[in-house]
Amino acid sequence: MDTTRLLIDIAAILASSAPLVIAAMGETISERAGVVNLSLDGKMLLAGMTGFAVGLITSNVALGFLAAAAVGALVAAVLCYVSLTLRQSQTAVGFVLALLCTDLSSFLGNPYNRVPGVAVVHQPIPLLADTPIIGPIFFNHDPVIYASFLLVPIVWLVLTRTRQGLLLRSLGERPAAAFARGANVTALRYWYVILGGALVGIAGAAYTLDLKQGWSYRHTAGTGWIALAIVIFGGWNPWRGAIGCYLFVTLQTLASRWQGAPPELLAGIPTQVYQLAPFALMIFVLALVNGTTNPAVARWVGSLPDPLRRPLQWLLDRLAVQAPAALGQPFTQP
DSSP states (O other): OOHHHHHHHHHHHHHHHHHHHHHHHHHHHHHHTTOOOTTHHHHHHHHHHHHHHHHHHHTOHHHHHHHHHHHHHHHHHHHHIIIIISOOOHHHHHHHHHHHHHHHHHHHTGGGTTOOOOOOOOOOOTTGGGSTTHHHHHSSSOHHHHHHHHHHHHHHHHHHHSHHHHHHHHHHHOHHHHHHTTOOHHHHHHHHHHHHHHHHHHHHHHIIIIITOSOOTTTTTTHHHHHHHHHHHTTTOHHHHHHHHHHHHHHHHHHHHHHHSOOGGGTTOOHHHHHHHHHHHHHHHHHHHTGGGOHHHHHHHHTSOHHHHHHHHHHHHHHOOOOOTTTTOOOOOO
8 A cells, every 4th residue: 555645544544533532531531430421422413513503603613612512511410410419310311311412403403504614724733744654644633633632641641640530530439438538429520520521522513613524414423322332442441442432433444445445355245334344343342341241241252162262262351341330320428
């Protein structure tokens, strides 16, 4: 393959992954605090629509992103109030919010459907963009993509190298211990879920104001569910989550390419298979991620012939993760 074309493809994959990375980081923060947020898909749609509409009306991209972040934070606040204060099921509330936000985005976004609007300006970084190999890959993008690069190490550093990160992780692992040390568990969970919601809102606007410029019916439908699955795949670890985002987008890119010109070994396979393959592979990997704690998966792997069992068992052991111990569990402060 031509080197220049390869560099362009890698840069395109990194750029296309940016909204997914931002959403995954937001959900990682929320779930490390012990709150399951299933509203991602609808929230991204509503925030993306709002961001595009505000950007169009004001002719200001920054205001569009702020409006999207506010919508994401507001939906997260509703989730917190109903699930943490009123003590209803986090799973049920999140799912209902996902459906509600999806329908609201379609209804409220109808006047903006396929209307040209503002977009994030491409801004190569001077000098660095001209650096051989790494320049075109990392430094020839726009601020949203650069922010996605920086967000991953920032979230990782906060989670693993700061007192605030230790407290955040304790909310999802041992909230009673955090409370015993003087932490207001409910208030802190509110804060971190709302912060994560704002990031998810920004991810929605990253589609409508940058990656998929414009708004259309269910513009990002399904992306939120993928982000949620990638957080699980990543074991609630920012680096693994980011890798999961890049791998998924890579698979989508290859599938799109192969529909037009499949490799010789894959010739004759219906094009619909390429469209579904990334999602099917995601489901398979998710099953392996929890394989060590799932008897059905363990039995299936154990029943395979030895040449298949050994590498699959090795992969299963490497992928296996443990969810935060208190994830989705209510906590009542005395």
